[in-house]
Amino acid sequence: MIPPMRISQRAQSVAPFYAMEFGKHAAALEAEGHRVVKLSLGEPDFGAPPAVLDALREAVGSRPMTYTGALGLPELRLAIARFYGEQHGVDVDPGRVASAALVLGAAALVDPGDEVLIADPSYPCNRQIAESFGARVTLVPTSAESRYQLDTASVRSHWTDRTRGIMVASPSNPTGTSVPADELAAICELARERGAWRIVDEIYLDLGDHDAQGRPPRSVLSYDQEAVVINSFSKYFGMTGWRLGWCVVPEALVPALERLAQNYMICASTPAQHAALACFTPGSLAVCEERRAEFGRRRALVLDGLEQIGLPVPVPPDGAFYVYFDVSGTGLSSWEFCGRALREAHVALTPGRDFGVGTAETHVRLSYAASADELREGIARLGKFVATLG
Numbered sequence: 360m361i362p363p364m365r366i367s368q369r370a371q372s373v374a375p376f377y378a379m380e381f382g383k384h385a386a387a388l389e390a391e392g393h394r395v396v397k398l399s400l401g402e403p404d405f406g407a408p409p410a411v412l413d414a415l416r417e418a419v420g421s422r423p424m425t426y427t428g429a430l431g432l433p434e435l436r437l438a439i440a441r442f443y444g445e446q447h448g449v450d451v452d453p454g455r456v457a458s459a460a461l462v463l464g465a466a467a468l469v470d471p472g473d474e475v476l477i478a479d480p481s482y483p484c485n486r487q488i489a490e491s492f493g494a495r496v497t498l499v500p501t502s503a504e505s506r507y508q509l510d511t512a513s514v515r516s517h518w519t520d521r522t523r524g525i526m527v528a529s530p531s532n533p534t535g536t537s538v539p540a541d542e543l544a545a546i547c548e549l550a551r552e553r554g555a556w557r558i559v560d561e562i563y564l565d566l567g568d569h570d571a572q573g574r575p576p577r578s579v580l581s582y583d584q585e586a587v588v589i590n591s592f593s594k595y596f597g598m599t600g601w602r603l604g605w606c607v608v609p610e611a612l613v614p615a616l617e618r619l620a621q622n623y624m625i626c627a628s629t630p631a632q633h634a635a636l637a638c639f640t641p642g643s644l645a646v647c648e649e650r651r652a653e654f655g656r657r658r659a660l661v662l663d664g665l666e667q668i669g670l671p672v673p674v675p676p677d678g679a680f681y682v683y684f685d686v687s688g689t690g691l692s693s694w695e696f697c698g699r700a701l702r703e704a705h706v707a708l709t710p711g712r713d714f715g716v717g718t719a720e721t722h723v724r725l726s727y728a729a730s731a732d733e734l735r736e737g738i739a740r741l742g743k744f745v746a747t748l749g
Contacts (some may be wrong), residue, residue: 417632431458460604479715535676567678664738
């Protein structure tokens with residue numbers, strides 16, 4: 360008898376990403392002829408700025424799509440570095456910018472058995488990637504009082520002799536909340552003093568609220584140049600399916616990252632890199648800023664709508680495009696709520712079990728990356744559904 364194929368423990372132990380699972384169920388309902396309001400995925404409805412699409416067409420039609428360097432097109436790395444200077448007032452050497460992201464960062468920093476501190480709740484893929492390289496992830500409980508984010512006290516209280524690094528996302532998926540700059544600086548300093556690395560996910564940073572003077576949120580690089588910063592063209596630039604991201608790393612980490620990139624990926628998508636250069640033109644940035652303002656209007660619509668139908672949001676978001684609301688008052692778990700909302704109201708949401716332990720059964724993530732009309736329709740359907748629960 361031929362023995363069955365052996366599947367790695369890594370593959371067997373990895374949990375599903377439930378947002379994608381609910382997306383599959385929504386697609387199946389659509390195939391049956393139902394109109395589903397999809398508020399489960401963080402996918403902006405705008406798509407890439409027009410100039411980026413034009414640049415892609417020009418790139419594909421005018422040059423061979425050969426490999427780039429493993430760390431990315433030099434001109435794109437320079438454009439990203441300039442963006443940090445112009446948008447966030449941070450001087451970044453383009454040599455520290457790489458067309459890579461979390462997988463390479465984790466590969467460069469994590470050894471088997473290393474303990475890594477991550478907030479609960481948090482984006483599931485971040486901890487799954489760390490665990491894939493052998494990390495022992497400690498989910499640090501958070502609360503509405505800490506905006507569902509790590510703070511210095513919680514990091515200090517969960518630190519052990521095995522702790523080698525922390526991962527922070529600000530603004531966060533699923534909550535849309537940010538760590539106050541002073542608090543994040545203190546967290547990073549605590550980790551630095553103990554010889555630990557800091558990975559800071561800033562994928563939603565440029566979708567964060569501006570302050571009273573109209574200034575954008577500060578990058579962690581403004582006070583911790585040794586942090587590893589992860590970012591992406593997916594959210595602010597609306598390029599989710601392009602699968603192009605970047606990181607800014609300390610100079611000492613660049614050679615290791617380059618070797619890993621050469622072996623893991625050779626290079627990021629060449630046409631996507633050429634097209635992404637058009638993200639940093641004044642016209643594209645103006646488009647993205649208008650879209651950021653539109654997300655603010657959508658957020659207000661959703662927060663008001665959820666309040667009207669009795670679904671409380673313990674901490675209003677200040678960035679990204681997510682609302683994390685509490686369903687415990689409905690008598691349903693988050694999983695039951697999302698399942699029934701999809702089956703009975705044809706609204707797709709994401710249950711809290713995707714994001715951790717503490718809010719797994721009580722909270723649900725709603726993405727307001729959909730159009731305002733879709734959001735109104737979704738809230739109306741949820742209102743009728745909630746009313747049936749008594």
